[in-house]
Amino acid sequence: MARNIYQKIWEAHLVAEPEGQEPILYIDRHYVHEVTSPQAFEGLRLANRRARRPELTFATMDHNIPTTERTGPIADPLSRAQVETLAANCAEFGITCFDMRDPRNGIVHVVGPELGLTLPGMTIVCGDSHTSTHGAFGALAHGIGTSEVEHVLATQTLLQKPSKTMEVRINGKLPPGVTAKDIVLAVIGTIGTSGGTGYVIEYTGAVIRNMSMEARMTLCNMTIEAGARAGIISPDETTFAYLADRPYLPTDKPFDALKQDWRQWASDPECSYDTIIEFDANAIEPQVTWGTSPEMVAGISDCVPIPDEIKDAGKRLACEKALHYMALEPGAPITTISIDKVFIGSCTNGRIEDLREAAKVLHGYTIAPNIQQALLVPGSHQVKQQAETEGLDKIFVAAGFEWREAGCSMCLAMNDDRLNPGDRCAATSNRNFEGRQGKGGRTHLVSPAMAAAAAVKGHFTDIRHWNYNPS
Amino acid sequence: MKPFTEHTGIVAPLEARNVDTDQIIPKQFLKRIERTGYEDVLFYDWRYLDDGKTPNPDFEPNQERYNNASILLTGDNFGCGSSREHAPWALSDYGFRCILAPSFADIFHNNCFNNGMLPVRLPQTTINELFDEVRNADGYALTIKLDEQVIVKPDGAVINFDIQPFLKQRLLNGWDQIGLTLRHEDKITEYEKVHGLAK
Ligand code: SF4
Numbered sequence: 113m114a115r116n117i118y119q120k121i122w123e124a125h126l127v128a129e130p131e132g133q134e135p136i137l138y139i140d141r142h143y144v145h146e147v148t149s150p151q152a153f154e155g156l157r158l159a160n161r162r163a164r165r166p167e168l169t170f171a172t173m174d175h176n177i178p179t180t181e182r183t184g185p186i187a188d189p190l191s192r193a194q195v196e197t198l199a200a201n202c203a204e205f206g207i208t209c210f211d212m213r214d215p216r217n218g219i220v221h222v223v224g225p226e227l228g229l230t231l232p233g234m235t236i237v238c239g240d241s242h243t244s245t246h247g248a249f250g251a252l253a254h255g256i257g258t259s260e261v262e263h264v265l266a267t268q269t270l271l272q273k274p275s276k277t278m279e280v281r282i283n284g285k286l287p288p289g290v291t292a293k294d295i296v297l298a299v300i301g302t303i304g305t306s307g308g309t310g311y312v313i314e315y316t317g318a319v320i321r322n323m324s325m326e327a328r329m330t331l332c333n334m335t336i337e338a339g340a341r342a343g344i345i346s347p348d349e350t351t352f353a354y355l356a357d358r359p360y361l362p363t364d365k366p367f368d369a370l371k372q373d374w375r376q377w378a379s380d381p382e383c384s385y386d387t388i389i390e391f392d393a394n395a396i397e398p399q400v401t402w403g404t405s406p407e408m409v410a411g412i413s414d415c416v417p418i419p420d421e422i423k424d425a426g427k428r429l430a431c432e433k434a435l436h437y438m439a440l441e442p443g444a445p446i447t448t449i450s451i452d453k454v455f456i457g458s459c460t461n462g463r464i465e466d467l468r469e470a471a472k473v474l475h476g477y478t479i480a481p482n483i484q485q486a487l488l489v490p491g492s493h494q495v496k497q498q499a500e501t502e503g504l505d506k507i508f509v510a511a512g513f514e515w516r517e518a519g520c521s522m523c524l525a526m527n528d529d530r531l532n533p534g535d536r537c538a539a540t541s542n543r544n545f546e547g548r549q550g551k552g553g554r555t556h557l558v559s560p561a562m563a564a565a566a567a568v569k570g571h572f573t574d575i576r577h578w579n580y581n582p583s
Numbered sequence: 584m585k586p587f588t589e590h591t592g593i594v595a596p597l598e599a600r601n602v603d604t605d606q607i608i609p610k611q612f613l614k615r616i617e618r619t620g621y622e623d624v625l626f627y628d629w630r631y632l633d634d635g636k637t638p639n640p641d642f643e644p645n646q647e648r649y650n651n652a653s654i655l656l657t658g659d660n661f662g663c664g665s666s667r668e669h670a671p672w673a674l675s676d677y678g679f680r681c682i683l684a685p686s687f688a689d690i691f692h693n694n695c696f697n698n699g700m701l702p703v704r705l706p707q708t709t710i711n712e713l714f715d716e717v718r719n720a721d722g723y724a725l726t727i728k729l730d731e732q733v734i735v736k737p738d739g740a741v742i743n744f745d746i747q748p749f750l751k752q753r754l755l756n757g758w759d760q761i762g763l764t765l766r767h768e769d770k771i772t773e774y775e776k777v778h779g780l781a782k
Contacts, residue, residue: 127771
């Protein structure tokens with residue numbers, strides 16, 4: 113029978129289906145970071161348990177670490193303690209850890225793929241909701257809580273109930289200036305932040321087949337913001353080309369044989385899904401969020417919504433609250449919203465392709481006088497080095513951006529990079545929740561090119577009309 | 584884990600949709616490495632004024648009548664956003680044992696069960712009625728009987744609810760999930776052998 117990729121991976125990883133219990137799934141790869149793991153390791157210690165397969169687990173430090181120079185210890189004692197706790201736990205349980213000075217360090221969802229640790233057909237978990245990113249490779253990947261982190265460490269398995277599957281087919285061709293970020297924001301704007309609850313979403317269609325791995329990761333990354341359990345994309349030649357020569361590939365087979373194994377995971381042509389939604393890429397324009405949830409989003413040529421025009425009472429109240437928090441005028445054109453800060457980075461848009469896009473826009477320009485701070489934070493140390501090799505850092509610095517070390521940074525503001533109350537920020541990250549980038553901060557989610565253009569203009573502007581300087 | 588069988592408690596209303604885990608517990612409190620001690624920072628940005636200590640009078644659950652509440656009544660997609668288990672820890676440390684909402688975010692829903700807390704999905708109309716009743720009666724309390732899958736109102740009226748049988752058993756018995764899985768350790772070992780993963 114024809115099966116979709118989710119069904120194939122599920123069946124291949126079933127360890128047991130005990131009577132009256134949720135099925136037990138084997139986990140191929142477990143990523144760990146400093147924020148959601150200390151209590152899990154402590155739990156193991158208290159119960160006198162060891163890590164069952166430490167060699168399948170990899171840890172990195174990303175949420176707390178400074179993005180300024182890193183030679184000294186972290187100034188904040190709590191952040192320092194958390195980072196040191198991770199290092200000590202990894203040493204005790206035999207887990208490889210990329211500490212903040214390791215050349216392999218970076219945001220967990222950037223590092224895994226670029227090292228070749230994330231592969232088609234795998235089950236992947238991490239105590240982090242954006243683990244959905246890894247689905248771009250045709251892996252079943254999702255976030256888990258700390259109790260589950262402990263469960264995976266102890267048993268290398270996870271209890272899972274089967275998910276429903278949703279095909280999101282993106283037809284047509286991406287118009288210039290429209291990116292994976294805009295597609296996923298448009299999808300969330302349509303189905304809502306709980307539209308995917310209970311589903312694994314597989315992205316299909318011409319647009320996906322023509323997408324780079326970086327763009328696919330952006331799409332799967334933000335799938336969690338639609339409430340879905342995971343986002344996934346069937347592997348193809350683009351996937352394999354990205355993986356070639358990655359340092360942590362399996363060594364027991366030649367690359368051609370690996371490709372042959374990976375190919376089988378792709379959804380069968382005749383397979384079916386519980387739900388199918390189609391989008392026409394040609395109808396999607398660059399997106400900007402105006403509210404405090406990723407579903408509160410509009411096209412760049414649209415206006416801020418008018419609450420009185422919303423019929424549903426709950427939605428109207430949510431809209432009013434959001435506009436109050438965001439200090440926006442109902443009905444104002446999106447292009448009239450001026451900003452104070454710009455953040456380009458995160459596991460959504462901190463990869464080399466994102467930096468190239470932003471640099472292309474910024475080339476020959478400087479940021480507007482009203483921009484108080486523009487941060488460029490690469491997703492990993494490798495991304496940073498690659499960008500420097502290509503000379504992108506010079507373009508950013510010439511434009512007035514700060515060129516930082518890799519990390520989560522102002523995506524969630526656990527380190528010193530954060531908004532002040534009332535600051536309005538164009539951000540390439542994934543969440544515009546109240547206070548996400550700093551208490552009282554106002555976040556507008558956009559693509560890297562849109563963020564760069566907003567930095568130059570001082571307000572949002574339609575990237576489709578950008579005057580690029582030849583480089 | 585503490586079993587959950589039957590619980591009676593005061594209900595506190597929090598009328599909002601898409602309450603995300605950043606609101607339940609903001610990031611600055613995720614730096615601790617302990618599993619408990621989060622009661623004072625639950626809903627931190629909403630609950631206190633800008634000084635971070637004075638209770639915000641506009642935050643409805645702060646009203647005196649909801650002191651000692653142990654059941655939270657709220658809107659759909661509760662617990663969306665990050666996977667942080669600090670969110671259920673904070674709710675549980677504060678004293679909540681049960682959350683009533685039209686829907687929950689997936690990871691948060693799982694995390695509740697791993698902490699002996701019961702999330703109950705109820706139809707939007709039922710939730711709306713409960714909001715009215717809670718606000719109209721001081722000291723409004725509900726009794727939740729997990730075994731029978733019912734919520735008993737002060738007037739004796741009963742609301743039925745659904746729950747997956749296995750999740751119900753876990754809460755009723757307070758089972759340690761890892762111990763339960765390790766009963767099938769032979770199956771895990773066998774899987775590793777078959778898949779060339781054995782050491
Ligand atoms: S970049 Fe942001 S969303 Fe991604 S892992 Fe870090 S904090 Fe989470």
